[in-house]
Amino acid sequence: MLAEFGQFTLILGFFIAIFQMGVGLLPLWSVENSSYALRKTITRAATLQALIMLFSFVTLTVLFASSDFSLKIVVEHSHSQKPLFYKIAATWGNHEGSILLFSLIISVLGACLGLFGRRLDNKFISITLAIQAMLAVALIGFVIFTSNPFERLFIVPLEGNNLNPLLQDWALAIHPPLLYLGYVGLSVPFSFAIAALLCSKVDEEWAKWVRPWTLFAWACLTGGIALGSFWAYYELGWGGFWFWDPVENASLMPWLAATALLHSAIVMEKRGALASWTILLAIIAFGLSLLGTFLVRSGILTSVHAFAVDPERGIVILAILAYFMGGALTIFAFKSGSIKQKGVFAPISREGALLLNNLLISVMLVTVFVGTLYPLFLDAIGGSKISVGAPFFNQTFIPLSIPLLMILPVGIMLPWKKGDLENALRRLVMVFLLCFIVTLFWYYITGHDNIFAWAGIMLGTWLVFGAIWEILYSARFGQIDWHLALKRLFTLRRAKFAVMFAHMGVGVMVLGLAAMGAWRIETTKDMNIGDKIEIAGFELEFKQVRNQRGSNYSEIVGDFELTLEGEVLDIISTSKRRYLERSSPTTEVGLYNHYLGQIYIAFGQLAENNNVQLRAYYNPLVLFIWFGPFLMMLGGLLSLSDRRGRKFKPKNEAQSV
Amino acid sequence: MTRKQQRFTFIIIGLTLFGLALGLILTAMEDGVSFFKTPTDILAERPDTNKRLRIGGLVIVGSISRNGDLFKFQITDNQSNLNVQYKGLVPDLFKEGQGVVLEGYLNLNKMFLADVLLAKHDENYIPKEVTDSLKEQGYWKNNIKKQGD
Numbered sequence: 001m002l003a004e005f006g007q008f009t010l011i012l013g014f015f016i017a018i019f020q021m022g023v024g025l026l027p028l029w030s031v032e033n034s035s036y037a038l039r040k041t042i043t044r045a046a047t048l049q050a051l052i053m054l055f056s057f058v059t060l061t062v063l064f065a066s067s068d069f070s071l072k073i074v075v076e077h078s079h080s081q082k083p084l085f086y087k088i089a090a091t092w093g094n095h096e097g098s099i100l101l102f103s104l105i106i107s108v109l110g111a112c113l114g115l116f117g118r119r120l121d122n123k124f125i126s127i128t129l130a131i132q133a134m135l136a137v138a139l140i141g142f143v144i145f146t147s148n149p150f151e152r153l154f155i156v157p158l159e160g161n162n163l164n165p166l167l168q169d170w171a172l173a174i175h176p177p178l179l180y181l182g183y184v185g186l187s188v189p190f191s192f193a194i195a196a197l198l199c200s201k202v203d204e205e206w207a208k209w210v211r212p213w214t215l216f217a218w219a220c221l222t223g224g225i226a227l228g229s230f231w232a233y234y235e236l237g238w239g240g241f242w243f244w245d246p247v248e249n250a251s252l253m254p255w256l257a258a259t260a261l262l263h264s265a266i267v268m269e270k271r272g273a274l275a276s277w278t279i280l281l282a283i284i285a286f287g288l289s290l291l292g293t294f295l296v297r298s299g300i301l302t303s304v305h306a307f308a309v310d311p312e313r314g315i316v317i318l319a320i321l322a323y324f325m326g327g328a329l330t331i332f333a334f335k336s337g338s339i340k341q342k343g344v345f346a347p348i349s350r351e352g353a354l355l356l357n358n359l360l361i362s363v364m365l366v367t368v369f370v371g372t373l374y375p376l377f378l379d380a381i382g383g384s385k386i387s388v389g390a391p392f393f394n395q396t397f398i399p400l401s402i403p404l405l406m407i408l409p410v411g412i413m414l415p416w417k418k419g420d421l422e423n424a425l426r427r428l429v430m431v432f433l434l435c436f437i438v439t440l441f442w443y444y445i446t447g448h449d450n451i452f453a454w455a456g457i458m459l460g461t462w463l464v465f466g467a468i469w470e471i472l473y474s475a476r477f478g479q480i481d482w483h484l485a486l487k488r489l490f491t492l493r494r495a496k497f498a499v500m501f502a503h504m505g506v507g508v509m510v511l512g513l514a515a516m517g518a519w520r521i522e523t524t525k526d527m528n529i530g531d532k533i534e535i536a537g538f539e540l541e542f543k544q545v546r547n548q549r550g551s552n553y554s555e556i557v558g559d560f561e562l563t564l565e566g567e568v569l570d571i572i573s574t575s576k577r578r579y580l581e582r583s584s585p586t587t588e589v590g591l592y593n594h595y596l597g598q599i600y601i602a603f604g605q606l607a608e609n610n611n612v613q614l615r616a617y618y619n620p621l622v623l624f625i626w627f628g629p630f631l632m633m634l635g636g637l638l639s640l641s642d643r644r645g646r647k648f649k650p651k652n653e654a655q656s657v
Numbered sequence: 658m659t660r661k662q663q664r665f666t667f668i669i670i671g672l673t674l675f676g677l678a679l680g681l682i683l684t685a686m687e688d689g690v691s692f693f694k695t696p697t698d699i700l701a702e703r704p705d706t707n708k709r710l711r712i713g714g715l716v717i718v719g720s721i722s723r724n725g726d727l728f729k730f731q732i733t734d735n736q737s738n739l740n741v742q743y744k745g746l747v748p749d750l751f752k753e754g755q756g757v758v759l760e761g762y763l764n765l766n767k768m769f770l771a772d773v774l775l776a777k778h779d780e781n782y783i784p785k786e787v788t789d790s791l792k793e794q795g796y797w798k799n800n801i802k803k804q805g806d
Binding site for chain 1: 659660663666667670671674675677678681682684685686688689690691692693711723725726745746747748749760773
C-alpha cells in the first residue's frame with residue numbers, strides 16, 4: 001500500500017511541476033500576466049511540489065527502513081540484518097533512489113527560491129520557477145518512466161541482497177546527498193541565468209542574487225567531494241585519496257566551474273563587468289553537473305567507481321542534458337548581444353586578477369574535460385581505445401594550477417579598477433619572508449629532501465599567510481595603533497573572514513598534497529604473529545589474530561602494537577570483513593594519528609597459519625588534504641550567513657501589499 | 658584604458674593560456690595515456706615495449722601464484738591467455754575468475770609487467786572493455802551479465 005502511495009505522490013509531483021512550468025512561462029507572452037496573483041500561484045505550486053516529492057521520498061525511506069521485500073530495489077540493495085542507519089542510507093545507495101533524491105532536491109530548491117525570493121520582480125521569479133519546474137519535469141519524468149523506485153516484485157523473497165558492503169560506511173552514506181545538493185544547487189544559478197536572459201535583467205542585482213545560491217552549491221560540492229575522497233582513503237585500503245578517475249573528474253568539473261562562477265559573480269556584483277561571461281558560466285556549471293550525472297549513471301565509463309548500470313537510462317540523461325544545454329546556449333546566443341557592457345578596468349586590478357583566476361580555472365577545466373571525455377570520443381568514432389590516467393592530469397592540471405595559486409595572495413591585495421602591482425607586492429614582502437623562514441625551519445627539523453615538495457610547502461604557506469595577512473591588512477595592522485586595529489578586526493564583515501577561511505583552506509590542502517606527494521612511506525610485508533615491521537621510525541608488532549562478529553558481517557581482525565623509540569603508543573587493528581550475502585571481503589584499515597602524520601595499516605591477502613600480508617603507510621600531513629576543503633566549506637557557509645552585503649532595494653512593495 | 662584595449666588585452670591573455678593548456682594536453686597525450694588491448698591483440702602483434710598498455714580480462718582459475726607482494730597469474734579473453742606479473746598491493750576483489758584491468762608495459766617475451774591492477778567495487782561488475790571484447794568474439798554469455806545496479 002505504502003509503495004503505491006509513493007508512486008501516486010510521484011506522479012502527482014510530476015503533474016504539479018508541469019502546471020508550474022506552464023503557468024510560470026505565461027509572463028513571456030504578455031505583460032499583464034506578470035501579476036502578483038500569478039506569482040503567488042507559482043510559488044504555491046513550487047511549495048506543494050516540494051512537499052509532495054518529500055512525501056514520496058520519505059515513503060521510500062520508510063520502505064527501506066522497514067525492509068519491505070516486496071519492493072524490487074529494497075531486495076536488491078538492503079538486508080533485514082543491516083543497521084537501521086544503513087537501511088536508510090540504502091535509499092539513495094542505488095540508481096532509482098538517488099535519482100529520486102536528485103528530483104526531490106530540485107523541487108525543494110524551487111520552493112526555497114519562492115520563499116527567499118520575495119524581493120524579486122514578479123516576472124523574473126515566475127520565469128525562474130518555470131525553468132526550475134522544467135528541470136523537475138524532466139527528472140521526475142525520468143524517474144517515473146525509466147527508473148521507478150516503487151516497482152513491486154510478484155514473488156516476495158524472505159531476505160534482501162544487501163547493500164554493497166563498501167558503501168556501508170558513514171562517510172559514504174552522507175556523501176551522495178551532499179554531492180547532489182551541490183550538483184542540483186547549481187540548477188538555481190542556471191534557472192536564474194535563463195530568466196535573466198529572457199527578462200533582460202542581467203545586472204549587478206542579478207549577480208547579488210545568484211551569488212548566495214552558487215555559494216551554497218559550491219560549499220556542498222566541496223564537502224561532498226572531500227568526503228568521497230576521505231572515504232576512498234580509508235575504505236578502499238590502498239591509501240590513495242584521489243585517482244583522477246572519470247567519476248571523480250565528473251564531480252571536479254562542476255566544482256571548478258562553480259569556483260569560477262563564484263569569483264566572476266563578485267566582479268559583476270561590485271562593478272557590473274563580466275556580465276555575459278558570468279551568465280555563460282552559470283549555464284555551463286549546471287551543464288557539467290548534468291554531464292557528471294550522465295557519466296556516472298550511464299555506465300559508459302570504465303572506472304573503479306563504476307557500479308553496474310543500464311545504458312538505456314544514460315541515453316535519456318544525455319537527451320535531458322542536450323535539451324537543456326542546447327536550449328540555454330541558444331537563448332544565450334540570441335540575447336547576449338543585448339547585455340550591457342560596464343565597468344572598465346585596468347589589467348592590474350582586482351577585476352583583472354579575478355578575470356585571470358577565471359581564465360586559469362577555465363583552462364584547468366578544459367584539461368579535465370579533455371582528459372575525461374577524449375577517450376569516450378575516440379571510442380565513439382571507432383578509434384583506438386585509450387585510457388587517460390593520473391600522469392596526464394599531473395602534467396596538465398597541476399602546472400596550470402600553480403600560477404593560479406601563486407597570484408591569489410597578490411590578487412586579493414589589489415584594489416578595484418586600477419591597482420599598483422609594485423605596491424601590492426611591497427605589502428606582501430613580509431609575508432613572503434615569513435613563508436621562507438617557516439619553510440626553512442621546517443626543512444631544518446624534518447631534514448626531508450625533494451625540492452618540488454619544498455616548493456609546494458612554500459606555496460601552501462604563502463596561501464595560508466597571505467590569507468591571514470589580507471584580513472590583518474584590512475584591519476590596518478601595522479598602519480595604526482594595534483589596539484585600534486584589533487578593534488577594527490572585530491568589526492570587519494563576516495564575509496571577509498569567509499574569504500580568509502576559504503583561501504586558507506586552499507593553502508592547507510596544498511600543504512597536505514605536497515607532503516603526501518613526496519614523503520609518504522609505503523611498505524608491504526608477509527608477517528606471522530610476533531613479526532615486526534618498521535616504518536618511518538615507528539615499529540609495528542603483530543600481536544594476534546581474532547575472529548569477531550558484527551550485526552551483518554564476520555571479520556578476521558589483526559592487532560598490531562605500535563611503538564616509537566621503545567614506547568608503546570597504541571594497539572591498532574586492521575581486519576578483513578565478510579558481509580552476509582556477499583562473497584568478497586572488504587578491508588577495514590587501522591589508523592593512528594601522530595602529530596600531523598598518520599600511520600595507516602591494512603591487510604593485504606590472508607594466507608593460512610596466521611600468515612598475513614600487511615601494508616603499512618606513513619602519511620605525513622594527510623589530514624590536511626580534507627581539513628583544507630573543510631575550511632573552504634566553512635568559509636562558504638560563513639559567507640552565506642553574512643547578510644550585510646545583501647541588502648536589496650525593495651521592488652515589488654507596491655504590488656505585494 | 659578604453660574598453661577596446663581592455664578587451665584586447667584579455668583576449669590575448671586568454672588565448673595564450675588556452676594555447677599553453679593545449680600544448681600541455683598534447684605533450685601529456687604522448688606519455689600520460691595508455692592504450693587498451695585484449696590478450697588476443699597482444700599475442701597477434703609484435704610486442705612494443707615502449708607503449709603503455711591497459712589490458713582487461715578474466716583471471717584464469719588456478720593461475721595465481723604469490724611470492725610476497727609479487728603476483729604471477731594469467732588472464733584471458735576466452736580466446737588467448739596472457740602471462741602477467743604484478744608487484745604490489747592487490748584490491749580485495751582481485752581473485753580467480755574475476756575481471757581485472759591492468760596497466761603497464763609488455764616485455765620482449767610477451768609477459769605483461771603491470772604496475773596498476775584494478776578490480777571493481779561491485780562484484781557483479783565486469784570491466785566494460787572486457788565485456789566488449791568478449792561480445793565481439795561471441796563469448797558473451799547472458800548468465801554472467803550483472804543484475805540490477
